[in-house]
Amino acid sequence: MTVTQETPTRTVTRESAPLHASLIVKGRDRTGIVASVGALLSSHGANIVSLDQYSDNPQGGAFFQRTVFSLDNPQAVLPAIEHDLRDRLTTDFELEFMVRDMSLPKRVAIFASKSDHCLLDLLWRHRRGQLPVTVAMVISNHPDTAEEVRSFGIPFFHVPSMGADKSAAEAEHLRLLRGNVDFVVLARYMQILSGDFIKQVGVPIINIHHSFLPAFVGAGPYAKAKERGVKLVGATAHYVTEDLDEGPIIEQDVVRVTHAHNAADLQRRGADVERAVLSRAVEWHSQDRVIRHGNHTIVFA
Amino acid sequence: MTVTQETPTRTVTRESAPLHASLIVKGRDRTGIVASVGALLSSHGANIVSLDQYSDNPQGGAFFQRTVFSLDNPQAVLPAIEHDLRDRLTTDFELEFMVRDMSLPKRVAIFASKSDHCLLDLLWRHRRGQLPVTVAMVISNHPDTAEEVRSFGIPFFHVPSMGADKSAAEAEHLRLLRGNVDFVVLARYMQILSGDFIKQVGVPIINIHHSFLPAFVGAGPYAKAKERGVKLVGATAHYVTEDLDEGPIIEQDVVRVTHAHNAADLQRRGADVERAVLSRAVEWHSQDRVIRHGNHTIVFA
């Protein structure tokens, strides 16, 4: 294995306990937000399990807060909390917020092509209980991984996508996804999604790009890396936007290579980084640890 | 340079602004602590700049919170905040707390011996404005670094320490330190401090040990590492207790070595890790990011 860096991730276990909920707050920073949120949660008997907060400028900058709290009866109390938050945060502070029952794992569809390393790593981690998601389905433009995916007990759909016109394939994708998933992961899916699809699917899409963006944008990054003689190759997990390889970066990592590695070696070593980086991004997204802000992300990892 | 790992440190700059203060709270976890602290700070017009919180068990476990807040007039308001905190936290919640005006850098004494890499790295970083401390003095049992230290404008005291009886040297140390420093850093100081000295000095002492503790406890760790044939060597910054090499670990890191490195090479490569690890520990301690808890540390880095 080859990944050279990492960030501290906290345990899935504790925060995913049945009675936990997450609250994301974002907006313009003002005095008293943390106190207000704390008081509001307390008044409903919620106990704060963890709290992360970031402000890019305490004088009116952008404010971000992630709070995980426990409740004896989330189903009953969460609506009331949400109602009060709407009152307090939206009205008084003009903040956005999102509250979610963490006992309900997010549902994900994984898109893949022929390359299986990212796909299988996610399925393995999921089976080991390390990814708090429900893998609703795997969609691939190749049938190759069908049997393996189904051996994990996960539905596999083969949606061919040939030629320049992706509209038929994307229509099929939308039919499969609509209402069924909370986010999509492109696990080395080698097709470009249309802007129209991105809009219509209506859920976040996470992609793994096989380079340390913004180096080696576009196709064939390992060949380009070999050509340039770099001493590290990397991978980047990012949210997909209409601008190819330009979406908000969630996570990146690199691995050392030498003159003795050819482009195929870079690809092989890079594969380990890709699966590592993607699994971190998926874990963090599924735990509401990633907040989008313009073309950036705040990651409370 | 050789260090292979790192953790995210946030900027010194912003949090060290003139009007900032830090608040550390620790004790048994109960519902409502974060909210109470938030409300109390708000009521004094304090604006929370950053907040880190950790509980090892939300049901009555150990609770830790670090809050940095800004005030328009800290000198005037901090005493009132402290008074209210005493009321609220100590009485209602049975918590300990520590509040500190961050515009007043902590004063440190650095102890060194002949080896200068850790000492000079700290002095350089300090001169570059990267360590928010006042280096009150350097104390060494060798005169070798006197000129270099003084060229940084820092007082240097040579206190020889020969033979088994350290009491004279330690008495001199106490005379120099008492009232003058908020913590002590042993920057490869090659003398063992007596339990009596540790008690009397009354401030935290940070040591850098030249191995990845608990591997290779005691003297000559690089020789031991070579003997055992390890593939990584490391360094550990820890608070000094009476039990040699057993105090609470603040930070650790490692660097790769190979069969081709002899013990002197390990020492040379290790020196880079030592200075890196020690500088992180000193930075974090000086920013109140490290909370001791039994023989562990909570590090809000």
Add this chain to the structure above:
Amino acid sequence: MTVTQETPTRTVTRESAPLHASLIVKGRDRTGIVASVGALLSSHGANIVSLDQYSDNPQGGAFFQRTVFSLDNPQAVLPAIEHDLRDRLTTDFELEFMVRDMSLPKRVAIFASKSDHCLLDLLWRHRRGQLPVTVAMVISNHPDTAEEVRSFGIPFFHVPSMGADKSAAEAEHLRLLRGNVDFVVLARYMQILSGDFIKQVGVPIINIHHSFLPAFVGAGPYAKAKERGVKLVGATAHYVTEDLDEGPIIEQDVVRVTHAHNAADLQRRGADVERAVLSRAVEWHSQDRVIRHGNHTIVFA
């Protein structure tokens, strides 16, 4: 994913080409060894593809050389080369050597227990063509992974091993292994092998220990690591000797952890390092990159 360090591995592909052979030479260093070997290979029409050499002291120290060379007709020429090497190296230089046709992958048996992360990672890398070995069989003291292993087309043998007396299980192991494998990998096999078994099996055994040895020797290393409050956890691949956890280290790596990780988290994060470290050790061993020397290894990675 979590692994924080790595070493440069070169491509499997090129050196494993059908017409390649490896030559390992070790012994006391003397002037002229490299030249002699080079001349001898040249005289048989061998072309040196790569050459690594190390001497811990050019004046009579220990000398190690790994040479990969290509031949048009290895089956025909290798015996002649071996004959000449015996003449030259053994007689003139008193060196040991080992020559091997790299087109014949080493045969390995993998031992596992309930934990499947190391086992599956090896099988998956093997299927991707990244490990130049033949996986002859998987042996486990638990039946749990049987179906998954067999889905890779690999024989699975369940050999229960309960109680203190392992002799029946070990006899069964020997029956299965004898003549069938070139080395054994313990992929988190949770049984201690007897000294008698190690002797009788007669092939190298590689183990993955779930700590950065020599820290946390023995059972329960993650719990011990949590107890000590370390900031990194690691894994160590080593050759098995009769002294538990004391055999020659092949590879090690670490991953950062924080106060917020409990022992289960350390185990989860450590699992990523374990599979990474073990896969490197297996790859290097299968390519004759690891030379044992007393309780150390020379690794031409």
Add this chain to the structure above:
Amino acid sequence: MTVTQETPTRTVTRESAPLHASLIVKGRDRTGIVASVGALLSSHGANIVSLDQYSDNPQGGAFFQRTVFSLDNPQAVLPAIEHDLRDRLTTDFELEFMVRDMSLPKRVAIFASKSDHCLLDLLWRHRRGQLPVTVAMVISNHPDTAEEVRSFGIPFFHVPSMGADKSAAEAEHLRLLRGNVDFVVLARYMQILSGDFIKQVGVPIINIHHSFLPAFVGAGPYAKAKERGVKLVGATAHYVTEDLDEGPIIEQDVVRVTHAHNAADLQRRGADVERAVLSRAVEWHSQDRVIRHGNHTIVFA
């Protein structure tokens, strides 16, 4: 400290012993080169201390070999070896070679501007005996570091370089450098060298660029990195060519950053990577470990 990756460097000490010499060979690969070189060195009584070899294709690809050998009397024997090498390698094999007495350290001029972290790290490593070079002089377009540089016993020359026309400054540079140095290091020298200067100076020039090239080419890379929201920042040491930031890369490394770091923080964290990467590049270059090949480097680190 912050550097997250590293490569194995071997000890300076052993290979820099008084009686060692290095031989670099490059050209088109053919059968028998290693053997020929070995035989030739043996015939002069040279003992090979270390040998690294790389061929990008054993069938007529590019061949590279670095050999360090010891001689009882290098001054007397090296000319004879060189003569024979010319005969054998140049005539028979059409190879290029370079042989050098390693007891004579390469002479280097360090160029700096206001920023002192790379400059001081090099001087400090040099003083500790870790860089086998003679620092002939430091040249800066600012006088700020004069006193500190001279305290290391090293000549400092202030050569102002203002305005678009650098020709006067460059003429002064050439006057200082000519005949006095074997290579030049740009240790965060914030002036662009003209193509004419590069040609006339006639020795290799190593630059440290403050980004992971090819990401963030040109000025202000940390601001660009912040803008793009990357999760790692890096540094690149490369040989200077007329194409700005496009020369052969010697070494690269990265360090993790988060959303909480502003551009100044990136710069501060990056500074640690810069000095680490540059010191490795300088060490390797001074030990003849780096071979240029087109726009790539072979690094036998």
